[in-house]
Amino acid sequence: MISWREFDDWELSPHTGWTRNHWAALADHLLLVARRYASPAHARVSFPGPPGGYGADVDGLEGFARTFLAAGFRVAGERGRDPLGLMEWYAQGLAAGTDPRSPERWVRLDEHGQAKVEAASIAMVLHLTRPWLWDRLDPVVREQVVDYLAPAIGSEYPPINWVWFQIVVEQFLASVGGPRSEEDIDAGLELSDGFARENGWYADGAERSYDHYAGWALQFYPLLWTEMAAGDPRADSRRPVYLRRLESYLGDALHLVGADGSPLVQGRSLTYRFAAAAQFWAGARAGLTTPSPGLLRRAASGIARHFTDRGAPDDDGVLTLGWHRPWRPIAQSYSGPGSPYWAAKGLFGLTLPEDHPVWTAVEEPLPVESGDYHLLLPAPGWLVSGTRADGVVRVVNHGTDHSLPGSHLTDSPLYARLGYSTATAPLIAGEHAAHPVDQSVVLLDADGAPSHRTGFETLPAHRLPSGALAGSSRWRAHWVTPESEGADHGHGRSGRVRLGPWIQVVSVLRGPWEARLVRISDPGGAPWQGPLRVGGWPLPAPEPSPDGTVTASDAVLCSRVLGGPGLEATGVVSAEDASPLAERTLVPWCATPSAARPDRWYHALVYLGGGEPAGWPDISWDGPASARVRWPDGTADVVDASGGAVSAAPRRTSAP
Known part of the structure; x- marks a missing residue:
């Protein structure tokens, strides 16, 4: 196990002690441990544990694609420096996984929907590491990769955050001379625009579904796509809009992190743990200065340290299905032993070099460390x-x-x-x-x-x-x-x-x-x-x-x-x-x-x-629907309980 404390720098990071060295060590640790569970040609990484609801073939693909995220972020931020040979190791897996004749070949996008999710991670890393991986692949392997990703074109994707998986894959294909559908991208962008809500928030589809996907997917992919599609008028015109939404959203999201680094324990896919940090790194990579780089790093590092201090990864170096320690019920029925490695999204900050302001700025306190607050979030309907x-x-x-x-x-x-x-x-x-x-x-x-x-x-x-x-x-x-037990995707029955x-x-x-x-x-x-x-x-x-x-x-x-x-x-x-x-x-x-x-x-x-x-509030009724709440400090509020509207603005009175 890593002795995390050896990297501590309490002057640069007075709240967490964490620096880029901690993040790099976490990524390297996860990647080296993952090699123990890889197939001979590295195309499948099958972590220990019972298979997920989609079967062992999908589990092995998830293990590859999600650890590939960590490897890609690591090498991209080092501008190609790769002492662990990550690109070579994953290049072998790419060759075998996309080879339809290989015993390690991957489930295809037209065989199982989950492959559409993992394909987006593969395409994203190939984009971020292009000079050190894609450009060095054998032409035959490049052709195999294009053939593997091509079924995304014209395919149906659920009208939720998944639309970005199709957009990212097709944008990468276009960048390497492969096929793509302009109609697919236009339709996906239009659908995603329809998810936008007040104050920069996104709903995950048409339903009132607000959770961590709002940040680690719906804020994350749009700006990444504008990088991939730079020069395309659609991307260039949308980027300022996406930036404004992210800036507004992050102002709220920072208020949803506890002083101990815990994200809000709400919504599905919680087993992805420190993937919740991805939204803050997205702000840093996009060049936002509000919120400040030191505050963005404070939030991200606090989240990661929250989990590493509490048993994730475990003593064997594995990210198990759980929250702190292994606890299978937190996962959805489709989750398998490779699923938790989408936590690698939270390592996105490693794409930024060590001299980036997000790494050199002094940490600033979270809102909850600075004082008490009350925040109204209209989009999700939350009082905070x-x-x-x-x-x-x-x-x-x-x-x-x-x-x-x-x-x-x-x-x-x-x-x-x-x-x-x-x-x-x-x-x-x-x-x-x-x-x-x-x-x-x-x-x-x-x-x-x-x-x-x-x-x-x-x-x-x-x-x-x-x-x-x-x-x-x-x-x-x-x-x-x-009507039936059915699959658990996090919603009601x-x-x-x-x-x-x-x-x-x-x-x-x-x-x-x-x-x-x-x-x-x-x-x-x-x-x-x-x-x-x-x-x-x-x-x-x-x-x-x-x-x-x-x-x-x-x-x-x-x-x-x-x-x-x-x-x-x-x-x-x-x-x-x-x-x-x-x-x-x-x-x-x-x-x-x-x-x-x-x-x-x-x-x-x-x-x-x-x-x-220290004291209890007191509630009295001035009429059939008018409630007076006197708080322990003597302050009072009156509300019209019939609709929750303010009916009076009383002055502060002395405590009883």
């Missing part, structure tokens, strides 16, 4: 709170569910929960993955089964006079009997649906607190007979903790839920092996002791912070 004291970033979610308004699917724990943070993880495995308890507002049917919220309607969000944020959503409570009352939730977020206001409305028919339950933050708890407190991330992390009138029933769910962060997860909850009353506003206080709260 970062607190310097504990370094935790929290997101209250009223806009993301990997679906569309009006759908009635089961809730994906990775998308449809009411809250996500950099210090907690949703319950992804076990009974509560499909039966929401953490960060939820549910109705319980006669069998005790909780309702789902996917398909909700997002209501207005506002910044309140105190600086707090108010957001809201409403949905028809529903229960789903899935369809099936036979039972509909219940409407639920509206208004969240008022300030610091570590959320004041959660809830009302159910019976759409007619028989009165609702089941309880209402409000679930809080899922607390990673390595040991049983009856009071809900646990030491995490060098601070005492505490999760609490305090119900107001009518929510007197309380408890803590203890879930075993349900989250990648700990063997046990504790979820506090409160509920109505009996059937919830329609058209009555209930409220609960939901807390996640470092240590026990």
Whole structure:
């Protein structure tokens, strides 16, 4: 194993200690270990572990293509210097993988859709390392590579981030005299333009799908393509637009990294780990000065160190399916042992030479290290709170569910929960993955089964006079009997649906607190007979903790839920092996002791912070839908709970 500390430079990097030497050492370590698992001609890299849902042939291709990213970034940034012989080693794999007669030949793009993903990585590295690899390949091998990539032309790609895989492959083919379709590229660019949302964000397709793909794919590939297609009027005209979007997006993304370097634990493909750093390197490579190079490196290095300090790669030098350490449930059903190596995208900064400003600038603190903040993100419908004291970033979610308004699917724990943070993880495995308890507002049917919220309607969000944020959503409570287990791609499941009352939730977020206001409305028919339950933050708890407190991330992390009138029933769910962060997860909850009353506003206080709260907010009602929230410091906010809008701007009052 590498002794990471030997490279530390606390003057250049006062927050992480990390320099380019750390990143280079990480890349070299991953690449040298990967050679142990390579086939004789290097075309397949098959890491240990059960095969993924697409089979061993795809797994071996993933292992090659994704480690090839690390090799290409490494050599490109060294301007061809290659003491490990990476280009020669991977050239042998290219020759065998693209040879249809080789026993190591790759699954083709017209044989399996996953090959379209891996082909883009291969094309990207061939572009970045062209003088040291492509230009030195035997003409026969170059012809084989072109033939292997050519089925991308005219092929169907899912209308999500995958459109960029087709664009990148066809752009590379054009650059080496191969075939391409101008119609494919034009259609892909038009489709991608349609993903653009407010403040530089992208949705991953037509659905409300916001996750790490927004940065490591949808921001990453457009600027790379403009480099590949420099001189093409389409690329040159779009580049300033892509730069503006990236600059705006990164301003938000920096607020979603915890002080300990943890990315937000939300969305699918989390097993790619430090791929989340790719977006910050993309900003540096594009020449952005806002955010500053020192801040971009701080975020990227913090993310990488977060994982290397916590067991990834593992003691054998392998990136396993997991988050920190191996934990298979975090992956989707299609993921195989080579899948985690898309983390290599996070090594993109190595394409920049050692004298680049991103490596020479002094690290600057993350937003959460500089002070408390409240950030409203309209595109994903998130209310964000970062607190310097504990370094935790929290997101209250009223806009993301990997679906569309009006759908009635089961809730994906990775998308449809009411809250996500950099210090907690949703319950992804076990009974509560499909039966929401953490960060939820549910109705319980006669069998005790909780309702789902996917398909909700997002209501207005506002910044309140105190600086707090108010957001809201409403949905028809529903229960789903899935039609089949099917493949897990991170979204909810369809099936036979039972509909219940409407639920509206208004969240008022300030610091570590959320004041959660809830009302159910019976759409007619028989009165609702089941309880209402409000679930809080899922607390990673390595040991049983009856009071809900646990030491995490060098601070005492505490999760609490305090119900107001009518929510007197309380408890803590203890879930075993349900989250990648700990063997046990504790979820506090409160509920109505009996059937919830329609058209009555209930409220609960939901807390996640470092240590026990010094004081509790207080909620009072000035009318049927006007709630006054008095925060522990004496500041008060008034919200119109019927729509989450500000109804008053009270002055600061003394603490009670």
